[in-house]
Amino acid sequence: GENVEQHPSTLSVQEGDSAVIKCTYSDSASNYFPWYKQELGKRPQLIIDIRSNVGEKKDQRIAVTLNKTAKHFSLHITETQPEDSAVYFCAVTNDYKLSFGAGTTVTVRA
Amino acid sequence: GAVVSQHPSWVICKSGTSVKIECRSLDFQATTMFWYRQFPKQSLMLMATSNEGSKATYEQGVEKDKFLINHASLTLSTLTVTSAHPEDSSFYICSARMKRAGELFFGEGSRLTVL
Numbered sequence: 001g002e003n004v005e006q007h008p009s010t011l012s013v014q015e016g017d018s019a020v021i022k023c024t025y026s027d028s029a030s031n032y033f034p035w036y037k038q039e040l041g042k043r044p045q046l047i048i049d050i051r052s053n054v055g056e057k058k059d060q061r062i063a064v065t066l067n068k069t070a071k072h073f074s075l076h077i078t079e080t081q082p083e084d085s086a087v088y089f090c091a092v093t094n095d096y097k098l099s100f101g102a103g104t105t106v107t108v109r110a
Numbered sequence: 111g112a113v114v115s116q117h118p119s120w121v122i123c124k125s126g127t128s129v130k131i132e133c134r135s136l137d138f139q140a141t142t143m144f145w146y147r148q149f150p151k152q153s154l155m156l157m158a159t160s161n162e163g164s165k166a167t168y169e170q171g172v173e174k175d176k177f178l179i180n181h182a183s184l185t186l187s188t189l190t191v192t193s194a195h196p197e198d199s200s201f202y203i204c205s206a207r208m209k210r211a212g213e214l215f216f217g218e219g220s221r222l223t224v225l
Binding site: 034041042043044045046049089096097098099100101102103 | 144152153154155156159201203205213214216217218219221
């Protein structure tokens with residue numbers, strides 16, 4: 001099956017700084033790469049996604065970049081705010097089931 | 111976005127009893143529903159995939175006789191944890207999508223505690 005590795009496992013940033021989370025995957029047929037934010041005890045919320053025919057996508061303070069050749073993609077959060085504190089999961093799919101990374105706990109220090 | 115509702119949101123049961131969790135797509139027909147289990151501070155682990163009208167496909171290591179999945183209609187899938195034990199205590203989350211390669215919509219999750 002798909003092997004998804006996510007780094008770092010924890011990330012602490014000062015409010016206003018940027019946060020970057022990276023994921024690598026193994027299946028070259030993967031074509032959809034969503035990122036989810038999960039707060040404690042709640043469902044994952046889709047925050048941004050990218051498809052294999054696109055290299056970069058941005059939505060306000062959040063951006064995702066994809067390098068298909070190297071099989072890695074990254075989440076970038078700029079101007080971090082305390083409400084960005086949560087667990088972030090990357091995921092990968094090849095049109096069937098979604099495989100998740102291990103998650104990154106992001107803490108934004110005020 | 112589309113809405114997926116999961117019920118109950120939390121349940122406490124005695125060891126040896128069975129618990130049923132429902133997952134409903136409220137405003138769309140879900141061709142495929144997925145069931146995940148999430149232990150504290152861990153990622154979502156796929157348990158099984160269910161397609162309406164057919165048997166569920168279970169991931170390696172998941173006991174199909176213990177975790178019964180029924181997908182009787184395009185808007186409802188159920189997960190029954192049979193003869194639950196304390197090690198089955200976890201956060202169970204369902205998800206659904208409208209079409210192949212479509213966005214995945216998650217239910218609120220169900221926290222199961224087995225005493």
